Amino acid sequence: MSKRSVNILRIVFVAILSLQLSISVFGSRKPEKIILHLSWKHQFQFAGYYAAVEKGFYSQLGLNVEIKQAEIGVSNISEVLKGNSHFGIGNAELIAHYMDGMPIVLVAAIFQHSPSTLITKKSSNVNSPDDLRGKKIMLNEFSVGTDVMAMLIAQGLKQEDIEMVPSSLSLNDLLNDRVLAYHGYTSNEPYFMDKFGIPYNTINPSDFGFDFYSDCIFSSQKFVNSNPEIVARFREASVKGWEYAILHKDEMANIIASRYNSSKTIDHLLFEAKEIERLINPELIEIGHSNRERWYKIAEQLYQVGIIKRIRNIDDFIYKPSENEIIPWVKFLIIVISIAALLILSYFLIKNWVQRAVNTKRALVDSLEKQIRLKEDEIQRLNLEIVSTSNSLEERDIEREAVVSRMANELKALLSQLLISLEGMQKDRQFDGNLLQTTDTIRLLFITINGLVALNQAIAGKGQKFCTINIDDTLREIAHELKANNKSVDIKVKTIIPFPEFLTAKDLLLTVVNAIIDYLVNYGDPDRFEVQCFQDNPELLHFSFSVHSKKSIGNILKQLESLILNNDLHNIDASLVPIYTASRMARLSNGSLWVESGDSAMVTLNLRFPCLPIENSNESTMASLPVISGIDGNELAHLKGKTILIMDTHRKGYMLIKTMLNGFNCRVIYSPDIQTTLGIISCNCHVDAILVSFSVLSTAMADGVTVIRKVKPHVPIIAIVGFDFDSLQSQSANWFCAIIKKPLSQGQLLQTLLECFKVSNKKN
Secondary structure, X not given: OOHHHHHHHHHHHHHHHHXXXXXXXXXXXXXXXXXXXXXXXXXXXXXXXXXXXXXOHHHHOOEEEEEEOOOOOOOHHHHHHHOOOOEEEEOOHHHHHHHOOOOEEEEXXXXXXXXXXXXXXXXXXXXXXXXXXXXXXXXXXXXXXXXXXXXXXXXXXXXXXXXXXXXXXXXXXXXXXXOOEEEEXXXXXXXXXXXXXXXXXXEOXXXXXXXXXXXXXXXXXXXXXXXXXXXXXHHHHHHHHHHHHHHOHHHHHHHHHHHOOOOOOHHHHHHHHHHHHHHHOOOOOOOEOOOHHHHHHHHHHHHHOOOOOOOOOOOOOEOOHHHHOHHHHHHHXXXXXXXXXXXXXXXXXXXXXXXHHOHHHHHHHXXXXXXXXXXXXXXXHHHHHHHHOOOOHHHHHHHHHHHHHHHHHHHHHHHHHHHHHHHHHHHOOOOOHHHHHHHHHHHHHHHHHHHHHHHHHHHOOOOOOOEEXXXXXXXXXXXXXXXXXXXXXEEEEEEEOOOOEEEEOHHHHHHHHHHHHHHHHHHOOOOEEEEEEEEEXXXXXXXXXXXXXXXXXXXXXXXXXXXXXXXXXXXXXXXXXXXXXXXXXXXXXXXXXXXXXXXXXEEEEEEEEEOXXXXXXXXXXXXXXXXXXXXXXXXXXXXXXXXXXXXXXXXXXXXXXXXXXXXXXXXXXXXXXXXXXXXHHOOOOOOOEEEEEEOOOOHHHHHHHHHHHHHOOOOOEEEEEOOOOHXXXXXXXXXXXXXXXXXXXXXXXXXXXXXXXXXXXXXX
């Protein structure tokens, strides 16, 4: 057997060994028996867990999950803490119990908004909490109603002001006027009211400032600490189940009705499904995402109304996937290494063929073969080191990132040498026509490696810093390059956005966009290619990439749909790996990627990517504005060209302030929270003033403003508050340059901005 044949067999052995390792790690688990205790009876409210059971998402990760519905008189929180159940579903009462000392851990927040509401008949003229004074309210003990109680107390209703009765679990008590308000869910009771044509009102806690999480997966600290891998697998499969349930509502409604003995009709389950999708909000927020500051705000609100008696650190309350999800990382690395081994095998076969055909290049190819063998040995060694892992998670992540980056750069260097050699052979007319496919394969490897490196950085939380990007300029550059390299293709680029400048993770966005374009142009064989960019959401950029080909591209469409919907690399063409990495990077950035088709000759890939627009307030002449008492028109001209960052948890508040700035040719940027604000000021975006609007001054808010003052010491920070700030005036000097108390007026806002700009100019 020749030396060359031995080398090829070695590579085959490495590839088979890597694949067998993947199978041994993930295919030989003994199923773990797990009990999930629901908070109510079987219905679409728990569809994600049914989907994870029925579609095998739990079993694929070595879990045998039993789903128990709620029982009257049995608390699922007590069952989980006693160890009779491993996981439970709960609402905002979880943070209240944690503050009281219960060892509860929040694993995932499924509903971003609570469906909890008070339902009244329109004929009762009960439209607000104050209208309930002296009236009977029926509360549901299973849904707890923590947000409802907080709303009532915050609106000044004491326990003696209303008569609360236990729920009969029957809406008839409301319809027969035995109670004036019935505690229910927006996903349930309104179905009956609409079906029977009964006019009704809903009193929602979120309308009064109590926007809480709901239907959260929780466990005990003892179980989480003792079984981190099981918790990670259960969370991963449950989130995947919810993703499936949202996309297949009809199928899941039929499964629930036929297999889970639900008392609801198919029509009722589909009504519930539509409302639950709104509450989960999967288009904007990754399913299962939980924000620490929002939980802390919920705790502060419950403390202020007296539902909880103390506030303590919540770090132990919120599950930390990055510290526990070891198995998914191992799985990802094994897949990457297996793909690398197979790619190296393909490379060696091609190299062997080239050696036999072109004797003049034998010396160079032999040298490359020797270097690749050395890399093969290094991959084997690094594979063993990664699987064994180090004691420190942070050190392991740093090492993994460095290893992937170094391996990628070295492999790209080797591929560059081979590509140069092949192009040289083409010039010398020693290049066989069949080797064109070899050149395309090497270019695909470049795209794949770049995508994997970018994905590696995205997962590690890097490469996602805010940067300013001009969408018009960016798309013009893309169009210019496409037209230069594809002269036979009709290329159109169009933007439909009011303002071209945005703050976003620019490098990550461009990596995703370039991967999509490279794939569609190289493998769609288009005669027409169109890129559009528009906004169907204030905080998302929507890109549409469409290719039209004279030949049928149904096979490409089918593979794209399978890859993006199932997020699965099995049974797909290697050319789709860049699209897989693009999809993963979009999801990691809280964006999304999906495919559409017009006919057998057209494919459209849609990308939504988070952004913060830099908007210009409406321009108009000073004479057309109303005269503002006490402000000189010449002074107002100083606002022209200023960039003002507005932080408000409610976008309506931002729109109000932006409207007040209309006509002065300012630039405004919206930030929904303190973390986003810190990210914006840390980038290269110029900011002249920062407006911070809030209702409760938390420790986190004060700490965040302190950091902003350190980063931007000469930028004025103005507080817009909705409560009595007098007791904090001495402290506020360390945080804010000025304070405006709501309700906010245009004159007050403009006067404060001008005064702060004067002080800032003197300091500078």
